[in-house]
Amino acid sequence: MTPDQPLSIAEALQLAARTHHLPQLEAQVLLAHVLQTPRSHLYAWPEQPLNAAQRIAFLTLLERRQQGEPVAYLTGQREFWSLSLRVTPDTLIPRPETELLVEQALALLDPGGDARVADLGTGSGAIAAAIASERPRARLLATDISAAALAVAADNFRRLGLRRIETRQGNWCSALHPGERFDLILSNPPYVAEGDPHLLRDGLPWEPATALSSGADGLDDIRRLIGGAPDHLAADGWLLIEHGLDQGSAVRRLFDQAGYLETSTHQDLAAHDRLTRGKRPPAIGAESKGNQSP
Secondary structure (H helix, E strand, O other): OOOOOOOEHHHHHHHHHHHOOOOHHHHHHHHHHHHOOOOHHHHHOOOOEOOHHHHHHHHHHHHHHHOOOOHHHHHOEEEEOOEEEEOOOOOOOOOHHHHHHHHHHHHHOOOOOOOEEEEEOOOOOHHHHHHHHHOOOOEEEEEEOOHHHHHHHHHHHHHOOOOOEEEEEOOHHHHOOOOOOEEEEEEOOOOEOOOOHHHHOOOHHHOOHHHOEOOOOOOHHHHHHHHHHHHHEEEEEEEEEEOOOOOHHHHHHHHHHOOOEEEEEEEOOOOOEEEEEEEOOOOOOHHHHHOOOO
16 A cells, blocks of 8 residues: 555555554544544545545554554543543553542542642643542642643643643652642552563553653552652541552552551452552641640
C-alpha cells in the first residue's frame, strides 16, 4: 500500500486489520481521529474516500501503533470518568482502575461541602478533574514534580471549565505549604518495582518512567506519602493511595505502622487489591495531654 493509492473508510479499516493486525476498535479510533469525526461517521459513510493527507496520516499512525506506541499518545486524548482529557508522553495515561480512587474519594466528601482536597502527582489531572466535576464546591490542589505534566493538567482543567483547582509544582508533600491542611489527600503514585519486566510491555516504554517505577519494591514514593501526609491532614482527614494488585498487605502495614486509623484496602472491578486508605493518625502528644490531671 502506497500513500497515493485510493482508499475508502472501509478499505482503510480492512487494511489496518489485514496488514497491521490492529483490533477493530483501535483502528476505528485512529481513523476517526485522522478524519476528525465521531466513530459513528465511519459506519454511516464507509465508501467515503480519504484524501492524500488523510491517507498519509492514517498509514503513519498504523506504523507507530504497530511499534507499540499507545493509542492515547497517538490521538493525544483519553477518556476518564466520562471526561475527555488531553494526554502527552509527559503524562501517565489514565487507567480505568484508577476510577476506584475517585469513587472512594467521593464517598468521603459531602456533595454540598467545600472540602479541601489535594491530588499529589496529578499527571494529566484526571483524578482532580473527576472529583471537581462531581463536587463543584470542593477546593482542589493538583501538584506534580513535572512542569510539563502540570501544564497538561492545567490545560485540561481550563478546557473542562473547572475553576476551583489550583496547580502547584513540587514533589509529593513537599509541594504543600507548612501548616496547610486538607480533608483528603489522594494519589496514584509510581508503584512498579524498578527492573520489573512489565515495564517493557503493553506500551509502558512510551510512558514517563518516573510516573511508573519507585524503588526496588515499588513502594518508595508510597512510603514518602504515608510519612508526609499527617502534617497536612485536617482532623479526621483521609489519605487514599492507589497501588499494585499484589501490594495491598504491604501498603496496609505501612499505614498501620505510621499510626493511621480505620485502615482498609479496597478492590477494583477485577477483584484485585488496588487502593488503601487511612484516617489521620492522632496528633503527637494529644492523647498524653488529654490524660493529664488538671
